[in-house]
Amino acid sequence: MTLTFALLAGLVLGGAFAAVTCRNRVHAGLFLAACLVGLALVFLRLGAEFLGFIQILVYVGAVAVLIVFAILLTRDAESPRDRLANAPASGILIALALFALLAWAISTGKFPAAPAETAAVAPALSVKALGDRLFREYVLPLQAVGLLLTAALIGAAVIALPAPKPDPLDDSDASGPAS
């Protein structure tokens, strides 16, 4: 048990670390995909089969592809290597402090755990029951998520459409991003 968990944790954390520190942007996107695959395997190990497959279908198959596509579409003549922001040290310090706080809370917290005999086997996750719950008790969040996805789809399409050609005689908006 612990060997597979250690390997998967290594894949997840290694992929995440590489995604966050890699200078080459496309490599960062691909490392993110590797990290998400590792996470999906962790989900499978936890017994959430449906969630693990959905994770790969949605995250690796769609979100990661979208990210690398966007990295490609926003390339410039500038070098493909990213530099760190103006004050990287404070960001890293904040993240480290947060991790220390969370680790302390996790190790000293008393979580109500399941009794040992039921913790040994994963709770059953049948897709039929999932669908049943979604359409009976959680039908309102389901419809809200449907509305959200529709709005996101239409909004993303409208935002990413090429702007109409500006009138050459019109100079009302300022040029450049800095005010």
Place this chain on the structure above:
Amino acid sequence: MESLDQIFVTAKHAVLGLLPAAWQPWASAVISVGAILAVFPLLFALTTVVERKALGRMQNRPGPNRVGPFGFLQFAADGIKSLTKEDIVPRAADPIVHFLAPLVVVIPPVLAFAVLPVGRHMVALDLPETGLLFFLMVGTAVELGVFMAGWSSHNKYSLLGAMRALAQLLSYEIPLILSAITVVMLSGSLSLVTLVERQAEVHGGFLLGWNLFTPWGLAGALLFFTAAVAEANRSPFDLPEAESEIVAGYFTEYSGFKFALFFLGEYLGLFAISGLGITLFLGGWLPPFSFLGWVPSWIWFFAKLGALMMVFIWLRGTLPRLRMDQLMQFAWQFLLPMSLVNLFVAGLWHFTASWPLLARWLLGAAVLAVPWMLYARGFAARHPRRTYRYVT
């Protein structure tokens, strides 16, 4: 003929019985994987030769006929050629990503064969809750490999071909998944084994229980197989990799063994998705008529697969290639709305279960025909026939 039907299953159990109990799960997996790796690449080899001969005959020429009897050992010659060609990696290419891309394109289709029920009790991995989802998941994993191949070659045409191929794969995935969902909806399970067994009943005394013989099944099968041809990047949807258009698209810079891997991955993907279509709509390993049940189930599966391959080869030799914008328009403005209407018709079929068969069929066909006619007329109105002027 029960013994011939289960001959592979009994052989596998015999081999497993010889091994100590601790090794049996691993040995079972190894035997199943070995069987898949032995059968499907051989099928790929046979299909490449049959395709070239069939295309040749359709174009009024003999096709390859030098190597072996009537040219049927051509695949061996091609294989030896690919393996011995020099592997050229462009100097500006990204070496690691360039190396990994063929693997990411080949491994998912091989994984997909694990959940296909090839015969009665003959499925390598029976996932009782999520079989179909596993298949669709490995289908989407190929997209990242396509992008990796196109980007790492550091070549404008490769990148363009990869973008086009990605857009095509993403667009045609939705009608594919929606048509598969109609089957899941009416059979009540995502497990492929259960989906085949649900098609074993016979409606109205003579009409087979195959999903093809229901109105939503017929429309769904047509939608599914159209989207499957597009997912496999085959003609008439092969703009991203056509030689006369973009050299070879995203695998332009690959030579030798890596090119052979891409080729293998493409055909294995085609087999996998045809296998899924057969499982969903054509009754899997079920015989067409119950009095033909004495023929082993795996023979029926491979016969249906072979017939589908011939249909795809026929399509390749007959239809002209679709342009990129025509391709996208076809997916988003025709296949997607028709898949949604198909979902509705499947629901109607379920709720009219007490009606006579003919009435249900007519209702389903009518509800499907109206949007289809509107779209067909809509297309014709939007793209009027061109008039040509000739200089005389």
Place this chain on the structure above:
Amino acid sequence: MSPLHLHLLLAAALFAIGLAGALTRRHAILVLIGIELMLNAANLNLLAFWRYGPNPEPLNGPIFALFTIAIAAAEAAVGLALIIAIHRRYRTTRVEDIRRLRG
């Protein structure tokens, strides 16, 4: 160190790495990668508690995680569309250059 603790630590580490990425990167899309890592860490937490905690109402964990995945996908789509539109208008994707609305 029960399995629950191990999974929670993994999620916390993933969250911290995502946060570090979101705070220190210059390119907007790489910041988005950090945000996606944080969302996935939250998902891992949800599923770890579903698996190893007491479950008076089973299936709450996976349902919550499913909604999180859907919302994260929607947010990634809109965020990337915004970044592409900004790049098209201002020809830059560096987060410190996009400050027109800064007070």
